[in-house]
Amino acid sequence: MVVVGPVRNCSATIAAEVARFRSVLSGFASLSFLVVESDSTDDSVQQLRQLAAQVPGFAFESMGVLRDRHPIRCDRIAVCRNVYVERLASDPRYRHIDYVMGADLDNVNHQLSAEAVLSCWRSDVDWSGMTANQRLAYYDIWALRHPVWAPVDCWAAYREMAAVVGHRQAIEMCVASKQVRVPVDAAPIEVESAFGGFAVYRREAFVTGRYVGVDANGGEVNEHIGFHADLRARGHRLYINPAMINADFTEHTYYKTPLGHLRKELMWRVRETADSLHCREQLEAAIDAVKKMLAGSSMERPGKLR
Structure with missing residues (x-):
């Protein structure tokens, strides 16, 4: 296993996040971390250096200041995510990796358990990627693509509808109405894209994708959409795993x-x-x-x- 994720201004939380994942994933044969930092204004790099010295298998790379060259947020995140994709594809130190765990390292995974993660291997579906669920309501609609549930970019739809029905109704129509509760015991839901703060990928699938945070016109898009399109174009199948609960709710579904x-x-x-x-x-x-x-x-x- 390797846990990967981008971080920014993480000095106050990163040690606890790493400790949590080491505890949850302690049953796996080996565990490493590959974290990519950019644009921090605190002492994140110093904290990452300390973890690299203290935690076996912990590695990080700092990209410095990306904001000037990549002013769009998802573009910066895509740059950082692609660093660890490329490292996993080419660095011999990661040749032994079987599974990649993509994680948001900002406390969104505070309810993740070993049982939740292991549920991926108790499923009958042939998966290349399994993404997380939340107990109260699934929150990550921007990263979600499903032909019925969420067929389009929810924020692009919101902007279009706000001009017609107003901001509040547009939010309800395009985002809130799709943040529904997915029962823990439901069958895995095949999707075109999803994330939810945590995902497990087979390594051979993960390294075939590339993250993209801007569209052809320079507009911001969720970086997971293009990445998962790459995987699916190569025959890999992606699912939301309802049993893989990582939180009761997040700041995006606190309103529920x-x-x-x-x-x-x-x-x-x-x-x-x-x-x-x-x-x-x-x-x-x-x-x-x-x-x-x-x-x-x-x-x-x-x-x-x-």
Whole structure:
């Protein structure tokens, strides 16, 4: 096994993330890590160096500042992800790897267990990739492609529909309505693309893909879409594994909890009032400032209301 993932400003959390995965995956014959860092403004690189010195099999690469050359977020992430794809394909140190675990290393996998991961090998389907599920509601609609459930880019659809039905209805139609609960005991769901913060791939499939974060017109796209299209073009099959729970909910589905629902309703009322007073931009700036103050640092996330 090798756990791979991109990181930025991870100094406060990366040691705990590595410890969690080492515990969850301790039953495998061997475990290594390959992490790619970029654009950090904290002491992430120093923390990664310490882990490389202390944790057997831990390796990382720093890409420095990518923002100037790759101003689009998913483009930067794609650059970092492709570094470990290429390393796994060509570096002899990773010749022994059988399975690749792609992981978001920002605490989204806090409910992942050994049993959840092992459920991939208890399935009857012939899979090349298995992706995670969340207990309350599946959240990662931007990375999802399914001919019925999510056939198009949800945020492209949102932007188109917002001009017709307004922001709130567009969000409900194009994103929220698709964040549904997938029962843990459901059969694996074959998809064209998915992620959900964690995925297990067979190595021979993983190294055939390349991540792409911008489209032909320079617009931002989810980097998993192109990667999984490459795998499927070579005959590899991808599934959501309902039993592989990595979280109860995430920040993207917190609104489905009772308290989160109340907060969502309040925020929509505030935004609608701001729109009527023509001060939406000032309100969004104030909300961002409060979030940054509460979080202690800024975080890049897809799907933010603009």
